[in-house]
Amino acid sequence: MHDFKPVYIERYKKLLGEEWDIFKEAIVTPFPSSFRINTLKGKRHEILKRLEDKGWKIKQVPFYSEGFCFTEKRDFVLGNTLEHFLGLVYIQETASMIPPAVLAPKPGELVLDLTAAPGSKTTQMAAMMENQGGIVANEKEIGRLASLRMNLQRCGVLNTVVTQMDGRAFKIIDMKFDKVLLDAPCTGTGTIMKSPHTIKTWSVKASQVMSGIQKQLIQSAVNVLKPGGTLVYSTCSLEPEEDEENIDYAIKKMGLKMEKIKLDGFKTRSGITSWENKEYDSEASKSIRVYPQDNNTEGFFVAKLVKE
């Protein structure tokens, strides 16, 4: 059983009200494993035919046509299959497919993935862009570059350059992108099921510190965004300090405008507009909270913003 800290329980009761009981079960319950089919290595219908022939019992993720999850327990390790070796499939949590689906990069565009390793979302975006245009996949930690490069390689990505920089350095770089993904480093409280230690190390202070870094990364993202360009900000944390508070900052201090997010067939909640005596911009409600009890996924937060 997971030991939730009193401060955690208290804040989630505030956040969720009566739903806390459902949430506390859902956040530690294993969810169906999911993956993407990688259209850079094969045609969608051919890959699907192949998986069907092998008897994989799967169903499509409602909001993303290349995302799938298993409908029955399987007796094999997805990472050990020929399809995985060939890069025809990529193991990825359903909720983690949302940010690229919302950013919707197109062939020919220039895209920055500011915090990219291990590259789940970079490879997804490269596929959406059909290996055209260009992606800068940036990662600060040298130790995480190998997995990023390995995933780009296995997926057959041709339109990406990997850079190793502190994302905050983009604040003073003179270059412009059509779209920026900031899948920010966070305390990860949406992923307790997969990484139980998260709940042991998490504290309000940790979220506050993270929030400061995230704001600096938002400044970088805004600097390199073209006028009219789109920023998707996401975290796998459900703490308001790391989520709506930063969206409030992006609106009020960075002058970004919010856009509504629509995910067909997938239940989401509106972003909150006040937390612990702080009022956030009412537009922050256009961001989405993904709760584990709603779709049987990880917890996630996603916001879509436009630079005027």
Next chain:
Amino acid sequence: MRILNRREVEVFEAKIENIYGAKESLREFTVLLSGKEDKIWIANKELFQIPLEKLRVNSVGLYFGRIDGGKLRLSVEGAGIIGLKAEKNVVELDEAHLWDFLRGFDIELKEKVPETKEYVLVKHKNDFLGIAKLEGNTLKNALPKSRKIVSLTK
């Protein structure tokens, strides 16, 4: 990293055609060399709209392969790209050998295959799995460690 000019790319293409019979295989890509000019990378051309000189670049595009002792040693993905156009130096594995190959073992081929000093492309049905060196009738496995699978699921 250095971008090859058209002439240099043609020299590479000729080498590939000579070994595998695949024609004009690199035309659609920008080709780059790195390391001691022995590592080959390919990327889509539009990528170079990005002013790379302003960034701390770690890698560009897809690792295509390298020149190893004068021989072209393709990556798994490089083999996949060339395989689509290849007309020779391709060895096909049956189901039983497929699993052994992916686990990194050498393969004893039952049937005689034409001798070559070059790396051969290894395939199973329509899937290109990478490359191997032929020694007599033995396929010397050349899968990178990171790509080997410990246990396989059919």
